[in-house]
Amino acid sequence: MVEPTRARVAVDVRAGALGAEEADAVRRLVADAAAQDGVAPVSEQPLLWLRSDEAPVVHVLARSGAAADGELAGYAQVDVGATTSASAELVVHPSARREGVGTALLTTARETAARVPDRTLRVWAHGATPAARSFAAAVGMPVVRELWRMSLDLADRPDRPDRPLPPHVTVRPFVPGEDEEAWRRVNSRAFAYHPEQGRMTSADLRAREAEAWFDPAGFLLAEREGLLLGSVWTKVHAAGELGDEPVGEIYVVGVDPDAQGLGLGGALTDLGLTHLAARGLRRAVLYTGAENEVAIRTYRRVGFEPESVDVMFGSDTPGSPGGVTMAP
Ligand SMILES: CC(C)(COP(=O)(O)OP(=O)(O)OC[C@H]1O[C@@H](n2cnc3c(N)ncnc32)[C@H](O)[C@@H]1OP(=O)(O)O)[C@@H](O)C(=O)NCCC(=O)NCCS
Missing domain, CATH: 3.40.630.30 (Gcn5-related N-acetyltransferase (GNAT))
Structure with missing residues (x-):
């Protein structure tokens, strides 16, 4: 037409x-x-x-x-x-x-x-x-949502061990072809309030697995007794995408509501940053909703600072908080 x-x-x-x-x-x-x-x-x-x-x-x-x-x-x-x-x-x-x-x-x-x-x-x-x-x-x-990009200099990261994982929690890389459904379930529970992230399907996940940047070694799952509690997923942007140098992204951090408040989100963020630093990257970024004070506080504690803003315009009043890549 x-x-x-x-x-x-x-x-x-x-x-x-x-x-x-x-x-x-x-x-x-x-x-x-x-x-x-x-x-x-x-x-x-x-x-x-x-x-x-x-x-x-x-x-x-x-x-x-x-x-x-x-x-x-x-x-x-x-x-x-x-x-x-x-x-x-x-x-x-x-x-x-x-x-x-x-x-x-x-x-x-x-x-x-x-x-x-x-x-x-x-x-x-x-x-x-x-x-x-x-x-x-x-x-x-008018503006109805604001999404921040925050960034951190990996070279400036304090030289201290990663925050400890909660008791009996172990971490391993994502296994393509096996972990999709469990990850999707925890992701949709962690981001139930989130208009885009919470709605990711197994097909959306597989589409990302087919992308050149996808690397299971940078996609870590936290489990207790074989049960998935949360994950950190990192992404490496090639030189030219977000600046002249390659940049690492804390792409998604999500913790199941039943496992929130144990310090898992912070520990997973540290593991993601350690992985990106080990890849030789000097800068890390992440995206979070401007109103998500809990996530922003967590990220500031790790050393992230706001860098740029994406704005959603609309003609109605905001509904859900939205725009957040981390479950508190
Ligand atoms: C924002 C964008 C989509 C506008 O497209 P466009 O085809 O230039 O917009 P229009 O010609 O229909 O402009 C309509 C009115 O918007 C305002 N406007 C648009 N661009 C403007 C500018 N650079 N400065 C001031 N006013 C501007 C003007 O009032 C304009 O009417 P006028 O030209 O008669 O004064 C374009 O600049 C763009 O693609 N930007 C990058 C992507 C982006 O930001 N997308 C999100 C849009 S909310």
Whole structure:
């Protein structure tokens, strides 16, 4: 379906996997915007969903008369997996900005969200650049969630042993093909309140296992008597992704609600950092909800400091706390 909108912008709304060439055009658009803005406008999950038939998303492709054949002026991905609110990430090519492309994408994203009565739309702005803030203000969307990136200099890490694990708890690496279901169960319990992380399926997990960065040696499971209590999952970003040097990420720390308060979260974070330092990395990052004081306190204690912010704009009031990569 191709719908003409104002200012020579044609918007193509699609469900299901994009073709290989279209997905490449989206990746090029995202890379061009990232080079211009200094921050990637679309996060990992939407990029993994470009070629997925099962993803709960709608793709919105914007072409304008000025763009070369096959090149996109803009792209939005609307996550329609939840019934109360849909979330979107949207990007306009740097050479096509201030021409109404962003407004056209947003209008279509809002219409997509509104296919379910009373479902609202929220939009993520990574880095919350002045353009994104002005755009959100212009279209009447206030801030509803804030996600911090915190970072730590691994070389400056105090030279002390890792925090001890609670009694009888042992740690071992994740085994692909065996641990998926147990991990998914604990993850969904630990992040029951979290709109994205808590909803990760075994298929989402397997998609990450297929990524080049996936390394089970940096994905540690904590067990007591064979029962999974929590995990720390690290990720190494290649040079160029988050700066000139490779960077380690504390990707997910989750502790089952029944095992929270024992010091397991802090001990697992230490083990993750020790793993990243042993890989020769000098910087570690993590993402956490600005309102998650317990997680932020834990991370500050380890030495993390806030570095940048992602902002979610929407037109309704915030529901769950959300935006947190660590269960307290
Ligand atoms: C934010 C973004 C999507 C805007 O796209 P766009 O196509 O330039 O937006 P529009 O042309 O529809 O702009 C609509 C209004 O937003 C405001 N606006 C947009 N960019 C602005 C800027 N750089 N400075 C000031 N106001 C701006 C203006 O009021 C504009 O209307 P006007 O041009 O008539 O003054 C684009 O800059 C982008 O892709 N940024 C990187 C990704 C991102 O931040 N996405 C999250 C968006 S919430």
